[in-house]
Amino acid sequence: MNPSRRLLADVLRRRRRPALIGCLSSTVHQTCEALVPVAVGLVVARAVATGSTSAIAWSVAGVLALFAVLTAAGAYAFWTIDGAQLREAHHLRVAVLSAVLHRPPAAPVLRDGDVLSVATSDTRHSAQVIALLGYLVSASVGTVVSAVVLLRVDVLLGAGLLVAVPLLVLGLQRLAPRLERRVRTRQEAAGLAAATAADLLAGLRPLRGFGGVPEAVLRYRTASRTSRDAAVGAAGATAAVVGAGSLATGLLLVGTAAAATALAVRGRIGVGELVTVVGAAAFLADPVRTITSCVQGLAVARAGAGRVAALLADGAAPHPTADAAVRTSPAVAGTPAGAAVPLTLRGVSAGPLRELTLSAAPGEMLGVVTTDVALADALVGVLSGQRAREAGEVRLGELDPAVDPAGATGHLLVEPHAVHLLGGSLREALSTGAPDGTASGGRAPASLERALVASAAQEVVRARPAGLDEVLLERGANLSGGQQQRLALARALAADRPVLVLRDPTTALDAVTEDAVAAGLRALRHGQGSPAGRTTVVLTTSPLLLARCDRVALLTATGCRTGTHAELLGEDAYATAVLR
Structure with a gap:
């Protein structure tokens, strides 16, 4: 397992309980969302079409209950996952700081901007794997529920979706490595620009003294231009993934709606089922967009995790604080901690x-x-x-x-x-x-x-x-x-x-x-x-x-x-x- 994947696996292991709870809550939320078109279709078919007052009342109550569960599960999922994500980002920042403070003398010298970029941006991206996997699983479940509903309405329609959605996700995955490379380049260039700026500010007084400010500004301009170009390249790769996902989603929605309408015209499905199919197809746009976003986010998370893992590998293992070492460190050659030594x-x-x-x-x-x-x-x-x-x-x-x-x-x-x-x-x-x-x-x-x-x-x-x-x-x-x-x-x-x-x-x-x-x-x-x-x-x-x-x-x-x-x-x- 490469270092970035190993680090992301460690993140999920440390936060497995909130990650699992958040994933389950988000799955409940997505399942309820997928069932909303079914509920609306039932209301149309059994309440509105019949004109029964009691049926309409029970339908409204059922829809409200469904929305209550949907909202509560979604809010709890967000609260749980977001909290775990923030705590894990803090844990990674502390680990990065510890590694920097305890780097062995022979380790390569790090520039302040690189450390700042890893400790802030990359640790945050790495911690986001908790949310990305949770939402990816729940969106996939929501897609499957919609497909099952459509299979019950019409086998060919449901089967088409079951084939189209995996193909869509696999196609987007093919774009992920390119995006990951662009994001890694962007982060490294941003770290270089920040490091150059930090060095410039730290040495501003002597630079002014010997007239080196123009050359320093020129070097920063070059580093900043490199960072800008890398950011534009990463934005282009991101836009490609998002654009491909949006286009595929739109085509999927239009195709499903057209097929359902044709089936209704032929009398193979009723009005309520037509409403269900159109609603399910419209809903599918949301989980497919979520899957697309998660695929993109996982590429960013892997790039960030790679930089964090590299820094942690160069540093020493986590050490106790200075005074914790006074109380708990092993004796120096048999001498109790704190005792006199030459x-x-x-x-x-x-x-x-x-x-x-x-x-x-x-x-x-x-x-x-x-x-x-x-x-x-x-x-x-x-x-x-x-x-x-x-x-x-x-x-x-x-x-x-x-x-x-x-x-x-x-x-x-x-x-x-x-x-x-x-x-x-x-x-x-x-x-x-x-x-x-x-x-x-x-x-x-x-x-x-x-x-x-x-x-x-x-x-x-x-x-x-x-x-x-x-x-x-x-x-x-x-x-x-x-x-x-x-x-x-x-x-x-x-x-x-x-x-x-x-x-x-x-x-x-x-x-x-x-x-x-x-x-x-x-x-x-x-x-x-x-x-x-x-x-x-x-x-x-x-x-x-x-x-x-x-x-x-x-x-x-x-x-x-x-x-x-x-x-x-x-x-x-x-x-x-x-x-x-």
């Missing part, structure tokens, strides 16, 4: 980082200094498991974080320089997911209070009228860069990992605040009363932070030298990097 790098090479050997013992605060941004990026990428190593090994105790990121989560946290505050309030932005992380209402729990004090972020919270419940704008737009940096540091400290790696945590702070943060970080992680065995690695050029480190490593393109801050000040390269 961090060791042996002969690590990755990009500009060449044969680095470095270690941080439990309880040590280690500073790392480099003026080469590429070296710092490579080191942080290797430690976080987001960059593949060319050689060497990284060990957290006996565990390799890149091989088993879920197992390492309970012991290691790498806090990047870029600040990302997520959530609608400060309380949500500071949440670490721990049981006492940011309890709702009142004061923050003790662990967060200590982290806020250590990072000097308590002043940020106190300055807000609503405190921790202050509304946070998108990306913390109502906070200054320094305030965002302090809150991000507070969140990292509140997580309380045995090994904490920080990348330039104080670059947006003034000297006085930076000194307070340096003192608070040292006191919280390594001072009297702090948990035993906590290790902190700080990549920085701040002398205020480096002066409080037990040991400092000077990292250059030619090697690594370690010593204390005072000892390394005698080296020109170190002094140039840290003295300002």
Whole structure:
């Protein structure tokens, strides 16, 4: 089974109960709709033609009851199927996000636009298989009921429909692969255009600086034109399927009505049966259109499922959340989650980082200094498991974080320089997911209070009228860069990992605040009363932070030298990097 079909099968298995209930309800709805022409024909033949008042009254009551069942079943089918579809789309979006967050370092790089397209459009199309199959089955049953009714009226007429409708569906299926290819191309082109636009906006300031805006706009115009052409091609394929279905439906309706009229003229069927035949033929237009639409939709669903399946295949299996891993992940080489472990790098090479050997013992605060941004990026990428190593090994105790990121989560946290505050309030932005992380209402729990004090972020919270419940704008737009940096540091400290790696945590702070943060970080992680065995690695050029480190490593393109801050000040390269 190919990946797209396997994913769609998984969707149906997960939602089998609501899918089955919705399908049955929709089938009842379609069956009742198919019986409406029969009911009207009976009314004409046995009530209107005879003029019996009681027969007319009973006929009206029966038709009303039929419509009541029809309406209730249709509404319940829509409610059940739509709910299952929305829940499944949410499940797939979460799975896509998990796969993206846990992609192995060696996996191909994804562009933001591609991820956005898969996570929104393709997951929605994949989840629609629940509705498409339900409505396809019910429409088919409705068609069969109509055919049976017509068989009872006239065998040749019913047999003709039983042959014509399957041929119609099979003919439309022949168009589905072409439509699927066009839709896949459209989605990929749309993802490329979105990715190009995202890159353009992210780099707008430097583009303006060196005059690259015209070239960037030209590239986006090319990507957008490709996306437009793909969308036009997909629309043409869709129109071909819809047009073929509408034409076939019209021919089927006209042919059935003409045949029934001829039979009535010859006296082979009565007036009531003629009404039934014409009504059934008119009704057949609806299930045939539904079948056509479902065939088209299934092609779109397969195309979307293929893209979702490809992304999920590149990502790792679903992982627990960070703090769930603290509580449930297996021990690191026999060490309970949360216990102290050494961090060791042996002969690590990755990009500009060449044969680095470095270690941080439990309880040590280690500073790392480099003026080469590429070296710092490579080191942080290797430690976080987001960059593949060319050689060497990284060990957290006996565990390799890149091989088993879920197992390492309970012991290691790498806090990047870029600040990302997520959530609608400060309380949500500071949440670490721990049981006492940011309890709702009142004061923050003790662990967060200590982290806020250590990072000097308590002043940020106190300055807000609503405190921790202050509304946070998108990306913390109502906070200054320094305030965002302090809150991000507070969140990292509140997580309380045995090994904490920080990348330039104080670059947006003034000297006085930076000194307070340096003192608070040292006191919280390594001072009297702090948990035993906590290790902190700080990549920085701040002398205020480096002066409080037990040991400092000077990292250059030619090697690594370690010593204390005072000892390394005698080296020109170190002094140039840290003295300002």
